[in-house]
Amino acid sequence: MSKVLVSDPIDQAGIDILSQVATVDVKTNLKPAELIEIIGEYDALMIRSGTRVTQEIIEASTQLKIIGRAGVGVDNVDVPAATRKGIVVVNSPEGNTIAAAEHALAMMLSLSRHIPDANASVKRGEWDRKTFVGAEVYKKTLGIVGLGKIGSHVAHVAKAMGMKLLAYDPFISTERAEQIGCQLVELDLLFQQADYITLHIPKTPETANLINAKTLAKMKPTTRIINCARGGIIDEAALAAAIKEGKIAGAALDVFDSEPLAESELRSLGKDIILTPHLGASTAEAQVNVAIDVAEQIRDVLLGLPARSAVNIPGLGPDILEELKPYMQLAETLGNLVGQLAGGRVETLNVKLQGDLATNKSQPLVVAALKGLLYQALRERVNYVNASIEAKERGIRVIETRDASARDYAGSLHLEATGTLGTHSVTGALLGDKEIHLTDVDGFPINVPPSKYMLFTLHRDMPGIIGKLGSLLGSFNVNIASMQVGRKIVRGDAVMALSIDDPLPDGILDEIKQVSGIRDAYTVTL
Numbered sequence: 001m002s003k004v005l006v007s008d009p010i011d012q013a014g015i016d017i018l019s020q021v022a023t024v025d026v027k028t029n030l031k032p033a034e035l036i037e038i039i040g041e042y043d044a045l046m047i048r049s050g051t052r053v054t055q056e057i058i059e060a061s062t063q064l065k066i067i068g069r070a071g072v073g074v075d076n077v078d079v080p081a082a083t084r085k086g087i088v089v090v091n092s093p094e095g096n097t098i099a100a101a102e103h104a105l106a107m108m109l110s111l112s113r114h115i116p117d118a119n120a121s122v123k124r125g126e127w128d129r130k131t132f133v134g135a136e137v138y139k140k141t142l143g144i145v146g147l148g149k150i151g152s153h154v155a156h157v158a159k160a161m162g163m164k165l166l167a168y169d170p171f172i173s174t175e176r177a178e179q180i181g182c183q184l185v186e187l188d189l190l191f192q193q194a195d196y197i198t199l200h201i202p203k204t205p206e207t208a209n210l211i212n213a214k215t216l217a218k219m220k221p222t223t224r225i226i227n228c229a230r231g232g233i234i235d236e237a238a239l240a241a242a243i244k245e246g247k248i249a250g251a252a253l254d255v256f257d258s259e260p261l262a263e264s265e266l267r268s269l270g271k272d273i274i275l276t277p278h279l280g281a282s283t284a285e286a287q288v289n290v291a292i293d294v295a296e297q298i299r300d301v302l303l304g305l306p307a308r309s310a311v312n313i314p315g316l317g318p319d320i321l322e323e324l325k326p327y328m329q330l331a332e333t334l335g336n337l338v339g340q341l342a343g344g345r346v347e348t349l350n351v352k353l354q355g356d357l358a359t360n361k362s363q364p365l366v367v368a369a370l371k372g373l374l375y376q377a378l379r380e381r382v383n384y385v386n387a388s389i390e391a392k393e394r395g396i397r398v399i400e401t402r403d404a405s406a407r408d409y410a411g412s413l414h415l416e417a418t419g420t421l422g423t424h425s426v427t428g429a430l431l432g433d434k435e436i437h438l439t440d441v442d443g444f445p446i447n448v449p450p451s452k453y454m455l456f457t458l459h460r461d462m463p464g465i466i467g468k469l470g471s472l473l474g475s476f477n478v479n480i481a482s483m484q485v486g487r488k489i490v491r492g493d494a495v496m497a498l499s500i501d502d503p504l505p506d507g508i509l510d511e512i513k514q515v516s517g518i519r520d521a522y523t524v525t526l
């Protein structure tokens with residue numbers, strides 16, 4: 001039975017799902033050295049933001065197949081290191097969207113009305129109504145940095161509270177922003193005009209220290225900043241100085257450069273700052289959502305099925321996966337087949353996506369073809385996660401072309417592999433949307449479903465050759481399940497594709513190549 005380590009607190013709903021297929025150990029607050037010591041025992045690791053999955057931890061793993069982040073941000077996982085090792089990293093992109101958006105909105109209102117400090121003062125026995133005079137958000141300008149899932153929900157609610165919305169997000173269109181009720185503006189303008197600035201962006205090299213002394217200087221003395229996205233997007237020392245000097249009015253922070261927050265100037269800023277301990281996703285509802293979402297993906301991967309929200313499989317979102325699933329199998333089978341026909345070291349793989357497959361969404365098919373191509377060399381070590389990297393490291397050049405006008409089938413895939421032993425090609429399509437068929441081998445039209453054991457010959461189309469091959473195989477007790485010849489002209493060159501019930505015994509391939517008229521022969525195991 002597989003083993004899963006859960007190293008941060010997650011909802012029982014997730015544990016229940018994992019327990020269907022694995023032994024689950026919940027061990028929280030592990031030190032890095034402790035995690036390194038035990039990670040070798042586990043097939044899957046489930047975390048939240050508390051566990052840092054470093055390169056050392058990934059390298060210490062020996063059978064880890066999947067790291068599941070019960071939340072959005074995977075910045076605590078060394079994703080490139082996991083990718084190199086073929087470990088799929090999944091998250092829950094939407095499970096805590098509402099929770100995080102509501103926390104940002106709660107922070108904005110709490111900061112405006114000094115609720116935390118007013119509450120603390122009443123609880124101390126005071127009745128101070130002067131110190132806590134606040135500001136309204138109605139008709140104020142909210143600047144949203146990052147108009148993704150959380151930013152959009154914040155916009156929706158803020159709009160209903162009568163706020164004017166500005167947004168900065170270089171990756172979304174003006175039309176989309178307008179649909180959400182936001183005016184898309186440059187960042188400088190947002191900094192200059194916003195009364196409230198709320199951050200909903202990932203931490204990347206571009207967004208690190210986005211709020212710094214220079215950008216703070218552009219804001220109004222009445223501006224309040226809310227960060228429920230990621231620590232490190234704000235230069236905390238510069239923020240504390242700006243609040244102290246009255247350059248801005250205040251801030252509400254849920255996330256910090258280093259967590260838990262250690263000694264910090266931020267703690268000394270009284271009612272102008274609110275600090276929460278990374279609580280954005282901490283609602284009962286969100287925790288159930290993310291635990292189920294991620295546990296289901298871990299369960300699927302442990303059962304050999306694909307994950308719906310893998311962050312390190314390019315272009316493979318849940319909807320695309322659903323649409324492409326049968327074609328992924330086609331691409332993988334063709335990659336495996338053409339790799340075996342080419343033999344030797346493959347230097348170039350041409351992938352031609354034809355008909356309906358010639359869309360931008362079909363990039364995962366290239367990855368699947370590479371996975372198939374590398375299967376003979378790497379066996380189970382190659383997967384959708386590391387296939388591209390493995391191909392690159394082996395110097396395999398991948399050329400991708402698209403031909404929407406090819407209409408023999410609704411969608412077909414053509415692979416051509418050139419290597420040290422020559423060039424071979426295969427084309428395949430799905431019949432009835434499900435059944436894989438080989439429709440062309442080395443330029444010769446055929447129509448056969450692939451089978452586990454196959455034999456291909458390149459021969460001269462002449463009388464008697466099929467009989468000779470049949471007798472030879474029979475003399476070695478090889479049973480032929482099906483056979484088809486593909487030719488372009490009568491008595492010219494032809495290809496024969498045979499499905500056989502068992503692997504070809506040693507030595508027989510050389511004898512087949514001696515049969516008069518047979519130019520070459522290839523045995524393939526799929």
Ligand SMILES: NC(=O)c1ccc[n+]([C@@H]2O[C@H](COP(=O)([O-])OP(=O)(O)OC[C@H]3O[C@@H](n4cnc5c(N)ncnc54)[C@H](O)[C@@H]3O)[C@@H](O)[C@H]2O)c1
Pocket residue numbers: 072073074093096097100145146147148149150151168169170171172200201202203204206207228229230254255278279280281282
């Ligand atoms: N505090 C919490 O507990 C908590 C909970 C959930 C999510 N988060 C964090 O909130 C953030 C947003 O999450 P989401 O689910 O909305 O993500 P998302 O991917 O849906 O949205 C992020 C948006 O940021 C935009 N963006 C990327 N780089 C940008 C840049 N340089 N400038 C401006 N915009 C940029 C993207 O185009 C995208 O629209 C993430 O950092 C996530 O980790 C925090």
Ligand SMILES: O=C(O)[C@H](O)COP(=O)(O)O
Pocket residue numbers: 048049050070071072073074096278279280281282
């Ligand atoms: O990225 C996220 O999903 C949030 O930061 C939540 O983190 P948490 O799961 O540790 O609460």
